[in-house]
Amino acid sequence: MSAEEFKKQGNEAFIAKDFEKAIELFTKGIEASESPNHVLFSNRSACYSSIKKFNEALQDASECVKINPGWSKGYNRVGAAQLGLGHLEEAEKSYQKALELDSSNKAAQAGLNQVLQTQQARQQQSAPDLGFGQMFNDPNMIEKLKNNPKTAELMKDPQLVAKVLQFRSNPSAMSQEILKDPRMMTIMAALLGIDLSMGGEDAAEGTPKEAPKEAPKDANEAPRAASEASKKEEKVEEEPQPMEVDETAQETDSRAEADKEKAQGNAYYKARKFDEAIEHYDKAWQLHKDITYLNNRSAAEYEKGDYEVAIKTLTEAVDQGRELRADYTIIAKSFARIGNAYHKLGELKKATEFYQKSLTEHRTPDILTKLRNCEKELKKRDQEAYVDPAKAEEARLQGKELFTKGDWPGAVEAYGEMIKRAPEDARGYSNRAAALSKLMSFPDAIKDCDLAISKDPTFVRAYIRKASAQIAVKEFAAAIETLNEARTKDAEVNNGANTREIDQLFVKASQQRFKSDDPNETPEQTYARAMKDPEVAAIMQDPVMQSILSQAQQNPAALQEHMKNPDVFNKIQTLIAAGIIRSR
Template identity: 35%
Template sequence: MSSENQKKVNDLKSEGNKALETSDFEEAIKKYTEAIALDPENHVLYSNRSAALTKAARYLEALGDADKTIEIKPDWAKGFSRKGTALCYLNRYEEAASVFMEGLKIDPENAQLKNGLEDAQSKLSGPSGSQPLGNPFAAPDIMQRLEANPKTREYLKQPDYRMMIQLLQQNPNSLQSFQDPRIIQTLGVLLGFDLEQKQADASEDKDSEAMPEQTSMPSQRSNSNSQNHSNSVPENQPNSQAQEEKLKGNEAYKKKDFETAIVHYDKAIELDPTDITFRNNKAAVYFEMKEYDKCIETSEEAINIGRENRADYKLIAKALARAGKAFMKKEDNDSALRYLNKSLSEHRNPEIQKIVQVLDKKIKEDERLKYIDPEKSLEAKTLGNDYFKKGDYPNAKKHYDEAIKRNPDDAKLYSNRAACYTKLLEFNLALKDADKCIELDPKFSKYRYWWVIIIDVKKHIEP
């Protein structure tokens, strides 16, 4: 990783830590996600994001990050602490206890693991100790968990909602009598997943590059559930005429009649300007027409409308991703990476993660190639030689490093640095450079000479 990207990772991590300290959990998750996109093998970033996800009551995602932490760094006790904590919040106490014990094998004196194990074991009161018997609404930290979730935080402001929670705390069997969607959403939060979103997830077309959304989605999320819904129409019910125009636009899109599709999407927007899907679909059409500037502009409008009207985060992520792909088509890879990372901060779509990884590698390779300059390489080599003659081997190595970056196919540079490494007693690195030397120019006997010398010295110094 380049020093510039490493600095970005450290800065994003620090910003995430600050957000976590101030209980801005979603911002913390966003910053850690952006850092992970730059450094996907950094176990600390996954651990930190797992902590933030746990605080945000997104327990299944927290568990996934904890598993990734352990996968990357299996000898790090904190990864087991993160996983055990997530499992406890999911009421999977037997698994949690097992995980805490695994962590204690690595660090027997770890207080967090000990406390976690004690807590998990105390909750194992089900048949044969396999599952806890309990009421999820009676959890001692229920209010803290509901405050941490953006949806339920708003619900807590409504007196009738608080009353229902109190009733369920006293009598969980009364759950069957509640048909209020807020309670269904609350149960999902307490169990660690979004029940409201499952159907939408299943219907998402994950193979589509730019296909307009087919399903009708509410343009807003209403917090007015305390009203009598049988006597009034909710404010977030989709405008039927707008939906009809959208369907006509979708049909035109399928026939590749893009101009007609745009006409219908514009009519839908006019009828219901708060629905993000109409602009998302319009942006998809522009993408297919290769009008990438218009695609980006329309996607930006969709993002702003979505945020203003509290649209589903996956729809916002889709708009960000489409803008990112449009920037890729324009070969503006830096802007593309920025938008795609923003998309991942809204929703971790595996397809977008793969695109980000490939794009990041391409950007780094482009930067490497752009940096090549044989003339500047020669200048750095000359400085390295001067320092080598003076016996200042650390500075000599520094300039040979620069020379190699500027001209990585010059075998002589690796020969010079190999000589420098032998003076610094870094024999493994010297061997590596000598090997590279021979790979680039196997006919030059001078490089083979260094190979023999390094092996001989290594034999005499290492036991």
């Protein structure tokens, strides 16, 4: 078999997780290859890594990148083998090299993340706990913090309580957390019995401090002598101390129960039983404060058509999310759904506002698209609300008056107002084009004429004004084409009423197109210059036109007969204007 066939079979064995067989097949493929094949070494390296033979995996991976140093995936294999061997720094460099070669290499990014997580875990394990371990193992720790007036309020935050309990398993993390969360400093001071307010403004300057009395070994136990006396005077029966609740476990249980309610809500939502879904999402929210449950409830309210209720729910989600320090992507989703609800209510400005808030939290392509579409819809609605035929007519008459007086800028502004008031009326664009031409703004005039023609393809005056502007900017061939269209439309709708004006412009465009600066130019020179024009060259190379011109040389009357064909007429006119055909 060929190396390619061995590779194919090896891949099948790898997919089936028969790694030993895959190694055997890839080895045969390597042996059968006419030249070193980096892919086969890469594949065999992956097999070795899968069965924890990382030394062999590293050898094959190194051979792979040696054969093809520019192949990003080869460095994935090197990094995986080095990670398996515990060589974290080398693995980090290998994955970084892979990303340098291909920034979209997801496997390299995942491998690099795993390396960094492993490095961080090692650092945490090796870090000293600074004596915090014994402190956090106190079974009455949470109760003490709740009874301490300096920390009692803090202990009302279940997330903070859970965080404190987590330090039992990793006391060294406390030193880092103090820098991130100032509340931890207060908790630490309370546990150590330090009064952070000492030496403050209330302490009299220069007043000697009373030496502190030696604290008993157990802060909860009274001095022995006092205890003995109290026992003689009065025998008090101690109340049993309540068993400390594992608040982390309690929170985990409530989250699990909440997720069950959420799952039931999702099932009802898919079945389009929205009232039942809302009921279960409510229960989930009561069990555990996660604004995802509120977002889900709003989705059911939205589908019911209760858009205002959905907005109220989502507003609560945002407010609660801020307090709970929820992930910004979830808050972004809440804002986006508020935007959706306002859009359904037709309040486009509000919808735009909340889409923008969502993008401020987290920028996503779909919400950006919704924002752009909403802005376009809002603009279109505003434009439609501005339409008023009566006021459009007032603006047209004002523009006509200003045009007659020679106030071209004023006329442009007035016709612009006419267009806003009546955007489907072709006259506004055509009239503004006439005023723009007076201001020598011919490109803008051409654009306005095109808009007029798109609104009314039979509006001949727009074609004529467009051709005039094209002649002004020396686009003679384009002007002739526009005039031909004008002639056709004029014949259809006006019985040729504008033929004379169209013909005059046609002659002007044709003459200026082929005008020579040399009054003594010979016929041969005229012919050579004309043939440089692409249209003239195409006409002269057309077999039909060659036959017609040949007949005309022998019988000039035959040319008149052929010119009854509009297409032939236009071509003959072009040749006459170019000086190829001369009248006697």
